Amino acid sequence: xxxxxxxxxxxxxxxxxxxxxxxxxxxxxxxxxxxxxxxxxxxxxxxxxxxxxxxxxxxxxxxxxxxxxxxxxxxxxxxxxxxxxxxxxxxxxxxxxxxxxxxxxxxxxxxxxxxxxxxxxxxxxxxxxxxxxxxxxxxxxxxxxxxxxxxxxxxxxxxxxxxxxxxxxxxxxxxxxxxxxxxxxxxxxxxxxxxxxxxxxxxxxxxxxxxxxxxxxxxxxxxxxxxxxxxxxxxxxxxxxxxxxxxxxxxxxxxxxxxxxxxxxxxxxxxxxxxxxxxxxxxxxxxxxxxxxxxxxxxxxxxxxxxxxxxxxxxxxxxxxxxxxxxxxxxxxxxxxxxxxxxxxxxxxxxxxxxxxxxxxxxxxxxxxxxxxxxxxxxxxxxxxxxxxxxxxxxxxxxxxxxxxxxxxxxxxxxxxxxxxxxxxxxxxxxxxxxxxxxxxxxxxxxxxxxxxxxxxxxxxxxxxxxxxxxxxxxxxxxxxxxxxxxxxxxxxxxxxxxxxxxxxxxxxxxxxxxxxxxxxxxxxxxxxxxxxxxxxxxxxxxxxxxxxxxxxxxxxxxxxxxxxxxx
Numbered sequence: 001x002x003x004x005x006x007x008x009x010x011x012x013x014x015x016x017x018x019x020x021x022x023x024x025x026x027x028x029x030x031x032x033x034x035x036x037x038x039x040x041x042x043x044x045x046x047x048x049x050x051x052x053x054x055x056x057x058x059x060x061x062x063x064x065x066x067x068x069x070x071x072x073x074x075x076x077x078x079x080x081x082x083x084x085x086x087x088x089x090x091x092x093x094x095x096x097x098x099x100x101x102x103x104x105x106x107x108x109x110x111x112x113x114x115x116x117x118x119x120x121x122x123x124x125x126x127x128x129x130x131x132x133x134x135x136x137x138x139x140x141x142x143x144x145x146x147x148x149x150x151x152x153x154x155x156x157x158x159x160x161x162x163x164x165x166x167x168x169x170x171x172x173x174x175x176x177x178x179x180x181x182x183x184x185x186x187x188x189x190x191x192x193x194x195x196x197x198x199x200x201x202x203x204x205x206x207x208x209x210x211x212x213x214x215x216x217x218x219x220x221x222x223x224x225x226x227x228x229x230x231x232x233x234x235x236x237x238x239x240x241x242x243x244x245x246x247x248x249x250x251x252x253x254x255x256x257x258x259x260x261x262x263x264x265x266x267x268x269x270x271x272x273x274x275x276x277x278x279x280x281x282x283x284x285x286x287x288x289x290x291x292x293x294x295x296x297x298x299x300x301x302x303x304x305x306x307x308x309x310x311x312x313x314x315x316x317x318x319x320x321x322x323x324x325x326x327x328x329x330x331x332x333x334x335x336x337x338x339x340x341x342x343x344x345x346x347x348x349x350x351x352x353x354x355x356x357x358x359x360x361x362x363x364x365x366x367x368x369x370x371x372x373x374x375x376x377x378x379x380x381x382x383x384x385x386x387x388x389x390x391x392x393x394x395x396x397x398x399x400x401x402x403x404x405x406x407x408x409x410x411x412x413x414x415x416x417x418x419x420x421x422x423x424x425x426x427x428x429x430x431x432x433x434x435x436x437x438x439x440x441x442x443x444x445x446x447x448x449x450x451x452x453x454x455x456x457x458x459x460x461x462x463x464x465x466x467x468x469x470x471x472x473x474x475x476x477x478x479x480x481x482x483x484x485x486x487x488x489x490x491x492x493x494x495x496x497x498x499x500x501x502x503x504x505x506x507x508x509x510x511x512x513x514x515x516x517x518x519x520x521x522x523x524x525x526x527x528x529x530x531x532x533x534x535x536x537x538x539x540x541x542x543x544x545x546x547x548x549x550x551x552x553x554x555x556x557x558x559x560x561x562x563x564x565x566x567x568x
Contacts, residue, residue: 061104062089062126064267065114066097066298073532075119076559082117085110089564090206091557092267093274094309097302098556099126099206099267122298129257129264129288148410149372152243154399154434157374159479160246167441167478172237173248174444179233179283179436180276180315182269183226184258185216187418190227192235192242198251201275203268204259207549207557208275214256218418222262228425229287230254231416232433233440243415243422246437246478250444253281257288264288266299269358270306277310282443282451284310285436286319287429289356293340304361311363316451318436320428321368321394322356322381330379353381353390360393365439365455369400369431370475372411374466377402380428382470396462397475398434401426438478446485457481515565517546523565531562 063086071079076098080088086100100123102110107125114123150156160167178198187193188200200211216223234252235245255276257268269288276284292300307317324338331338331350340348359366359381369380376382377400384390401412403426412424435458442454449457461481464474515523517530531546534554539545546554548561 061102061107062265062267063100063102063107063110063114063123064092064097064126064298064302065100065123066095066121066302067119068096068121069119070096071119071556073535073559076556076563079114079117079119080563083110083113085113088560090267090560091555092302093208093271093557095270095302095305096121098560124296124298127266127290127295127299129266129269129290148408151410152414153372154401154413155244155246157370157372157399157475158246158434158438159477160438161244165479165483167438167482168248170479170482171248171441171445173250173437173441175249175251176447177247177283177440177443178251178253178281179247179285179440180253180255180272180279180281181226181230181233181285181433182255182257182272182276183229183285183287184264185223185256186214186226186230186254187216187218187224187416188214188254190231190416190418191420192239192416193227193230194236196230196234196236196250196252197254199253199279201253201255201272203255203257203272203275206271206560207551208255208271209550214254216418218421222258224418224423225287225429226254226256226258227418228415228423229285229429229433232413232430233285233437235416246434247440248437250437250440253279266302270302273306273310277313277315281310281315283316283318283436283439285433286317286358287427287432289320289322289359291322291324291338291340291351292355292357292360293351295357300357303358307358307361307364311451314451316365316439316454317358317361317363318365318367318432318439319359319361320356320432321359321366323369323379323427323429324351324356325353325368325376325381326379328352353384353387355390355393356381363455365396365435365458366394367428367432367435368394368397368467368471369402369426369428370397370467371402372399374475376467376470377426377428379426380431380470382467383472392472394471395459396435396473397467397471398431400428400431435476438476438481441478442481442485445482457484460484513565514548515562517543517548519544523562523568527562531558535559 085106086102089099089101091098111123114120156162188197200214201208202211216227218224230252231243231245233245234247234250235243237244237248253276255272257272258264273284311317328350338351340351342348358364368382369377371377380400381394383392383394385392399413403409403411409424412426413430414422414424417423439454439458442457443449458476458481459473461477461484462473462475463477466475513521515527517527531554534546536555538553539547542550546558548558
């Protein structure tokens with residue numbers, strides 16, 4: 001059984017965003033002058049529980065069931081009827097696994113009930129990922145005080161901009177290269193993200209569906225995490241507005257995996273990774289994760305299977321290494337994202353520098369964090385060859401920032417924030433998107449490269465002398481990576497402006513509600529017959545063939561949609 005505790009799933013992806021800055025890019029970055037910054041009172045962040053603390057009242061009541069082989073419709077119906085304490089909710093795309101919803105307080109009984117069925121390989125509690133932020137208090141300041149680092153110092157440290165030959169002299173990216181951003185919510189209408197999303201996708205309702213827009217509450221650090229990460233990768237650049245991004249003209253496929261209850265479930269993540277791989281993403285950025293000790297074997301297998309699927313389809317995988325690298329003196333008595341719990345929700349120990357998933361998954365380009373002086377950030381996970389449980393598992397370093405008070409926030413990473421704002425941030429959540437953007441520049445300069453070649457170029461051209469020994473390859477050097485391609489310059493696509501081009505929500509052929517195949521506005525046995533007749537087939541007429549999810553294929557996901565709407 002798992003070491004993870006469903007009472008502790010509130011650990012969110014680490015995201016620290018602080019401060020306020022705008023840039024002009026003209027050859028090199030210049031501080032925007034006389035710009036009227038929008039300000040938000042710090043009081044909007046007051047009254048919120050400390051970011052990263054654990055909510056003991058937020059229980060996850062979902063179980064991932066993996067079958068020994070793809071179940072037949074009859075087997076699924078039989079299992080649904082036999083399992084008194086659970087209800088089939090949705091499928092995990094591309095696998096023999098499905099998610100069951102369970103009544104509160106009967107998790108163990110439901111697990112026992114499902115595991116007893118002969119068609120079930122395993123049944124485990126659906127786990128939550130964390131946003132990789134470091135708790136701190138956001139601040140809004142336009143101009144750094146004397147003695148503070150240059151705004152967007154991280155781009156200078158990576159040799160993207162500055163004096164002499166820089167990465168942006170070689171490649172300014174291309175809208176033909178898409179980075180999938182798996183994260184929380186995003187402000188899709190932000191002034192500096194206009195036109196940078198090829199599609200917005202929500203994977204928090206079982207299936208992944210395109211939506212026309214997304215919003216995020218600027219007073220909620222977790223909700224706003226995605227806006228900050230997206231800005232580092234793909235904010236509009238050289239547009240006399242906001243910040244410059246590492247990916248310059250790079251395009252983004254944004255996938256939301258944080259639901260309205262604040263949970264980022266493994267099942268959402270797995271579906272999102274597979275969706276990105278199937279929808280032309282070249283790179284997947286994952287500024288999220290969970291400590292390995294809080295996950296059990298079947299859950300790690302689900303994560304590994306999903307990222308392996310994407311890798312085998314030619315996708316480069318980039319993940320934050322985690323923010324539990326510092327010592328136990330930073331432990332909070334009320335609980336924090338670096339704590340390990342038993343299955344009953346009891347605190348076991350505080351984790352220090354242990355492995356994170358998906359960062360520790362196969363073929364992952366995992367990223368630790370540096371401060372402004374190119375030293376390992378105190379919070380960052382890092383290699384430790386003296387500990388056989390840790391070893392040398394982290395590949396590279398990139399700027400993640402480091403500060404502890406409002407007065408030194410300029411030592412963090414600046415990026416976009418909801419409602420046309422800009423904040424500073426710190427964490428490996430900020431380090432990973434720097435690398436994703438640089439990978440996109442490389443692919444734009446030489447599109448024939450494979451994912452393995454891009455990964456190798458980034459690793460082999462990194463500076464091993466920076467924070468030596470903390471990772472396998474050292475700090476990413478964007479200009480050396482691009483110079484290794486023997487490319488002098490690449491065509492530059494115009495920086496998009498205006499309203500973002502977003503895919504519309506897919507429409508299903510035929511009338512009726514979800515699960516209604518014959519258009520009589522009822523979901524009943526007749527609709528099941530249509531689904532069964534076309535099961536495991538590719539179809540072209542949507543709902544009328546039992547393809548209720550609209551993905552062009554009649555499968556177990558469509559059965560889940562029918563079952564959830566049966567007799568309603």
